[in-house]
Amino acid sequence: MSTIKDKLYRELELKIATSVEGISFDPRIFRNLDITGKYQEEVHCVFEYDHEHHVGIHFPAGFLSPHGLTFPIKWDRRSQYSFILENDVYYLTYKGVVIFPIEFLDRPEYYAEKTSDGTPMNTLAVYTRNGAILTAYSNECAFREKGRDCKFCNINATKQAYGEAEGIGWKYPHQIGETVAAAYRLDGARHFTLTGGFVAERREVEYYLDVADSIREHTGLDDFNGTAVIGAPHDLSVIEKYKEAGFRTIATNIEIWDKHLFRAICPGKAIESGGWGHWVKTLEHEVAVFGRGKVRSNIVAGIEPKESTLEGVEYLASKGVLCLVTSWNPNPGSAFEGHRAPEPEWHIDLFRKVAGIFRRNGYTWDELYDCSPTPESPINDIYRIEEETLPVFNRQVQPLAAV
Amino acid sequence: MVEFAERPKYYRERTFDGTPMNTIAIYNQDGAIQTAYSNECALNEKGRDCKFCNLNATRNAYSEAEGIGWKYPHHIGETVAAAYKLDGARHFTLTGGYVAERREVEYYLVVADAIREHTGLDDFNGTAVIGAPLDLSIIEKYKEAGFRTIATNIEIWDKNIFRAICPGKELESGGWDHWIKTLDHEVEVFGKGRVRSNIVAGLEPKVSTLEGIEYLTSKGGVLSGVTSWNANPGSALEGHRTPEPVWHVDLFKKVVAILRRNGYTYDQLYDCAPIPVSSIHDIYRIEDESLPVFHEQASEAQAV
Numbered sequence: 001m002s003t004i005k006d007k008l009y010r011e012l013e014l015k016i017a018t019s020v021e022g023i024s025f026d027p028r029i030f031r032n033l034d035i036t037g038k039y040q041e042e043v044h045c046v047f048e049y050d051h052e053h054h055v056g057i058h059f060p061a062g063f064l065s066p067h068g069l070t071f072p073i074k075w076d077r078r079s080q081y082s083f084i085l086e087n088d089v090y091y092l093t094y095k096g097v098v099i100f101p102i103e104f105l106d107r108p109e110y111y112a113e114k115t116s117d118g119t120p121m122n123t124l125a126v127y128t129r130n131g132a133i134l135t136a137y138s139n140e141c142a143f144r145e146k147g148r149d150c151k152f153c154n155i156n157a158t159k160q161a162y163g164e165a166e167g168i169g170w171k172y173p174h175q176i177g178e179t180v181a182a183a184y185r186l187d188g189a190r191h192f193t194l195t196g197g198f199v200a201e202r203r204e205v206e207y208y209l210d211v212a213d214s215i216r217e218h219t220g221l222d223d224f225n226g227t228a229v230i231g232a233p234h235d236l237s238v239i240e241k242y243k244e245a246g247f248r249t250i251a252t253n254i255e256i257w258d259k260h261l262f263r264a265i266c267p268g269k270a271i272e273s274g275g276w277g278h279w280v281k282t283l284e285h286e287v288a289v290f291g292r293g294k295v296r297s298n299i300v301a302g303i304e305p306k307e308s309t310l311e312g313v314e315y316l317a318s319k320g321v322l323c324l325v326t327s328w329n330p331n332p333g334s335a336f337e338g339h340r341a342p343e344p345e346w347h348i349d350l351f352r353k354v355a356g357i358f359r360r361n362g363y364t365w366d367e368l369y370d371c372s373p374t375p376e377s378p379i380n381d382i383y384r385i386e387e388e389t390l391p392v393f394n395r396q397v398q399p400l401a402a403v
Numbered sequence: 404m405v406e407f408a409e410r411p412k413y414y415r416e417r418t419f420d421g422t423p424m425n426t427i428a429i430y431n432q433d434g435a436i437q438t439a440y441s442n443e444c445a446l447n448e449k450g451r452d453c454k455f456c457n458l459n460a461t462r463n464a465y466s467e468a469e470g471i472g473w474k475y476p477h478h479i480g481e482t483v484a485a486a487y488k489l490d491g492a493r494h495f496t497l498t499g500g501y502v503a504e505r506r507e508v509e510y511y512l513v514v515a516d517a518i519r520e521h522t523g524l525d526d527f528n529g530t531a532v533i534g535a536p537l538d539l540s541i542i543e544k545y546k547e548a549g550f551r552t553i554a555t556n557i558e559i560w561d562k563n564i565f566r567a568i569c570p571g572k573e574l575e576s577g578g579w580d581h582w583i584k585t586l587d588h589e590v591e592v593f594g595k596g597r598v599r600s601n602i603v604a605g606l607e608p609k610v611s612t613l614e615g616i617e618y619l620t621s622k623g624g625v626l627s628g629v630t631s632w633n634a635n636p637g638s639a640l641e642g643h644r645t646p647e648p649v650w651h652v653d654l655f656k657k658v659v660a661i662l663r664r665n666g667y668t669y670d671q672l673y674d675c676a677p678i679p680v681s682s683i684h685d686i687y688r689i690e691d692e693s694l695p696v697f698h699e700q701a702s703e704a705q706a707v
Contacts, residue, residue, distance in 0.1 A: 261563065307639065
């Protein structure tokens with residue numbers, strides 16, 4: 001008989017597979033689902049993760065597996081994974097065979113709120129689950145103007161498709177402060193990530209400091225457990241300012257470990273932010289300022305050989321940086337539209353190895369939580385499975401009746 | 404309904420020393436044969452083999468089972484002659500992995516001699532596939548030896564992706580710029596439309612690949628084609644996936660349009676390419692209505 005861990009790992013493999021391959025469905029399957037009421041809706045604050053646009057049609061933000069793992073939804077009508085609805089119950093299927101029933105994610109309370117200037121809070125910060133929220137202050141990237149945006153990125157295309165329809169644009173510091181306070185108060189949120197596309201003339205330093213001030217003002221917290229996601233600054237001395245402003249952690253996403261691929265895939269980061277060597281130097285300086293385990297980076301996994309990615313994760317882990325990996329999602333509007341990520345098994349193996357590197361280097365769940373934009377990544381899942389901290393271990397969750 | 408490709412007659416023959424000819428040269432259909440003189444690549448020893456390539460892994464898996472190893476010039480000469488005589492073959496490609504110390508020049512010349520001896524042909528319509536030599540003056544030797552065309556496969560057009568994906572070609576063959584210079588020189592020696600280069604399609608954005616095709620064909624006189632990246636077992640990119648079929652379909656159509664706009668003929672394509680039944684060839688023959696099915700339709704129409 002399989003243990004709960006076995007079942008969770010099986011669900012984790014499905015989570016990764018459906019994330020890579022997508023899930024097929026007719027959008028009308030949700031017509032009677034209370035999305036934006038009871039259930040959290042997908043908000044296109046940064047990237048379109050679905051494999052084609054669906055402007056004007058709400059999708060749920062994700063769903064729970066029987067043992068409580070949070071799955072994202074990436075719509076792809078070609079996928080062999082699909083949703084079906086039978087007797088008011090939604091199921092995940094594979095090649096037409098039911099895998100298990102699912103529950104969509106409940107909507108956070110702050111999504112129903114508006115700021116003092118009437119801006120809906122769900123357009124200001126996305127709830128990335130388990131107490132984490134994320135704001136993309138800008139849903140566009142200045143690198144695009146010179147044709148230097150990252151080849152895997154579709155932030156600008158997403159803005160063009162959804163910005164007006166979903167009312168997503170530039171966010172003002174006071175809006176973020178009010179939203180974070182509401183999420184912390186109403187939903188018990190306890191981690192905030194501030195990110196976005198590159199801003200012309202790299203004016204984000206002042207902006208981030210203003211946002212931090214606003215959050216402290218509205219939450220009353222000196223330490224609001226915030227992550228500042230920044231591009232590598234030319235002047236490394238500005239790193240100290242983020243710490244002084246109250247951010248607990250900092251993130252600088254290298255995206256690709258192979259130096260040559262970095263130049264090709266991230267030309268803006270290479271040409272306008274000091275180059276690969278400078279990005280690594282920035283991360284090392286951030287560790288000197290923020291401390292070991294309080295600095296994060298990310299590699300988009302699947303564009304370079306796995307060996308290269310793991311070399312990067314290992315190196316950075318040894319230097320005090322938690323380098324996450326996120327599965328490359330060749331999405332609409334990016335230069336790589338039409339390409340395909342590696343097979344699910346490739347990603348499953350990678351996530352296990354990355355979690356293994358983190359644990360071997362002594363990084364704790366709390367450090368991972370405080371750095372990550374979402375605490376529901378496969379790496380987070382592996383930690384919670386191994387440490388048996390998921391609610392199902394404490395029988396706080398009754399597994400959905402598996403078929 | 405499908406019909407599998409027929410076996411060529413020379414496949415049942417053996418060389419005078421008893422080596423099966425089907426292990427010496429592969430029949431690529433429509434009169435084209437190809438020999439990989441070496442089914443391993445010396446770049447692997449330094450970890451510098453191309454990331455998409457599984458030549459060495461294939462050798463490890465199959466060479467003993469299928470009796471495939473190093474080919475001697477006389478093997479090749481006899482096999483090409485047999486294929487030309489028995490199956491009407493009319494194009495030969497000589498290729499293979501990198502040889503240590505880049506000794507392939509002498510080898511290719513001796514092979515050419517053996518082919519000329521056994522076929523009786525001065526011009527056997529051969530393509531020499533070579534890595535970019537550090538000394539460009541040796542290109543002339545391949546022409547003197549009797550090869551009609553030459554090929555030097557750039558594999559990737561984006562310089563930085565080239566460096567990452569083909570570290571051996573970058574570090575041990577002069578770098579990306581030298582590969583372009585080599586192709587330019589080859590055109591000077593062999594002529595426009597008698598030089599081929601290939602890009603493995605799907606490892607870089609399509610716009611980059613097309614930029615390369617456009618540059619090489621229009622400015623360089625190089626017949627540049629694409630082959631769909633096949634993320635195969637044993638390569639460093641095993642587990643990765645090539646782009647969606649529609650991506651490739653679109654690419655092939657655009658590549659052919661570039662070739663035709665720059666005036667490359669089917670005969671030039673045939674003489675350069677290892678396989679005359681590629682998607683690029685198919686589009687040419689569809690547009691030119693030269694596939695056998697067009698003649699059958701015409702005959703049926705006449706009969707009616």
